[in-house]
Amino acid sequence: MSKITAAITAVGAYLPDYKLTNKELEGLVDTNDEWITSRTGIKERRILKDASKGTSYMAIKAAEQIIAKRQLDPKEIDMIIVATATPDMSVAATAAYVASEIGATNAFGYDLAAACSSFLYGMSTAASYIQSGRYKKVIVIGADKMSSIVDYTDRTTCIIFGDGAAGALFEPNEEGLGLHDEYLRSDGVGRNFLRIEAGGSLNPATHETVDNKQHFIKQDGKTVFKYAVSSMADACENIMERNNLSHNDVDWLVAHQANKRIIDATAKRMGLKEESKVLINIEKYGNTTSATIPLVLFDFEKKFKKGDTLVFASFGGGFTWGSIYLKWAYNTPDN
Numbered sequence: 001m002s003k004i005t006a007a008i009t010a011v012g013a014y015l016p017d018y019k020l021t022n023k024e025l026e027g028l029v030d031t032n033d034e035w036i037t038s039r040t041g042i043k044e045r046r047i048l049k050d051a052s053k054g055t056s057y058m059a060i061k062a063a064e065q066i067i068a069k070r071q072l073d074p075k076e077i078d079m080i081i082v083a084t085a086t087p088d089m090s091v092a093a094t095a096a097y098v099a100s101e102i103g104a105t106n107a108f109g110y111d112l113a114a115a116c117s118s119f120l121y122g123m124s125t126a127a128s129y130i131q132s133g134r135y136k137k138v139i140v141i142g143a144d145k146m147s148s149i150v151d152y153t154d155r156t157t158c159i160i161f162g163d164g165a166a167g168a169l170f171e172p173n174e175e176g177l178g179l180h181d182e183y184l185r186s187d188g189v190g191r192n193f194l195r196i197e198a199g200g201s202l203n204p205a206t207h208e209t210v211d212n213k214q215h216f217i218k219q220d221g222k223t224v225f226k227y228a229v230s231s232m233a234d235a236c237e238n239i240m241e242r243n244n245l246s247h248n249d250v251d252w253l254v255a256h257q258a259n260k261r262i263i264d265a266t267a268k269r270m271g272l273k274e275e276s277k278v279l280i281n282i283e284k285y286g287n288t289t290s291a292t293i294p295l296v297l298f299d300f301e302k303k304f305k306k307g308d309t310l311v312f313a314s315f316g317g318g319f320t321w322g323s324i325y326l327k328w329a330y331n332t333p334d335n
Helices: 022-026 033-040 055-070 096-101 113-132 207-209 221-242 260-270 289-303
Strands: 007-013 018-021 044-047 079-083 108-112 138-145 161-171 178-186 195-198 217-219 252-253 309-316 320-327
Touching: 007 055, 007 113, 007 178, 007 221, 007 289, 007 320, 018 022, 022 033, 033 260, 055 079, 055 096, 055 138, 055 161, 079 096, 079 113, 079 309, 096 138, 108 113, 113 138, 113 161, 113 260, 113 289, 113 309, 113 320, 138 289, 161 289, 178 221, 221 260, 221 309, 221 320, 252 260, 252 289, 260 309, 289 309
Parallel strands: 079 108, 079 138, 252 309
Antiparallel strands: 007 161, 018 044, 138 161, 178 320, 195 217, 309 320
16 A cells, blocks of 8 residues: 655635735835835735734635635535634634634634744644544645734834735645655744734733733844744755755745745755746735745646645744645646
8 A cells, every 4th residue: 555645735825905015114114115125025915904804714715715626525624724823812713713614514623823834834734634544634724914913113023024824735645745754843042032922821911011012023033034044944954855855856945935035045055046946925925924835835836747846944933943845746727
């Protein structure tokens, strides 16, 4: 019997209509288009303006698209993971609500929080369940409404983040396609460099914490950038070495879209001299946290061919980071 691997068999996404451009941000904080673009690669980001809609709204839309593309009966879905830093609410899992709303009545679900590495960790979790033979269809969705935790008077963060959701369906494969290896790491040294100070058990919400804007995301940009550059590059180099992959063997780098300079540094360490192998859409969406990696899959799906080698890379608060080696499992009608 062939070894079972977990392969991606469909992707879907949802992006809000509203585009927050660099030009508009010039009217909110002391910044300009040239400064933002040169340091991050971002030109615009999507914002979910409707205050009555949360992360679940975008996650549901992404899941519905996956179901439609794969022509699935939602009752066939075994499990849903929502990778997110911005769940609808505390305690009640956003994933459980998503499952109910899409009619996945036989599925169980939970949220996975590992900052910008959440989707990568979710891929690992889904693969483990499928390779065990216990489940056949697992949907992993990366979704974040970052505008809900961004202070639009703080120029160090409001230029970076956007809203969006995207996801992938994982199913068993016996052709040697799907997830082959992973290198995932974390280090609590990063706890205070990228964080929301209040709202958790350590510092519960009070009038004072709200007045002091302690419920918005804050980061030490220079420190995060330094760790991200070295950690993402190290993880990719490690995954390539232990799988005997040269730069010629890698068809696509699917990296977390936090900063174009970080992606460029990672590609350089991997020896990817061909820019066409490095997938970048940060200019359109900014950093959507858990959604960046699946949004890359969604945007570039038509470029992938069955058997292509993809190397994933991420880095997030906490700190969390890692790399995954995956063989693409299908062709689209256009390739």
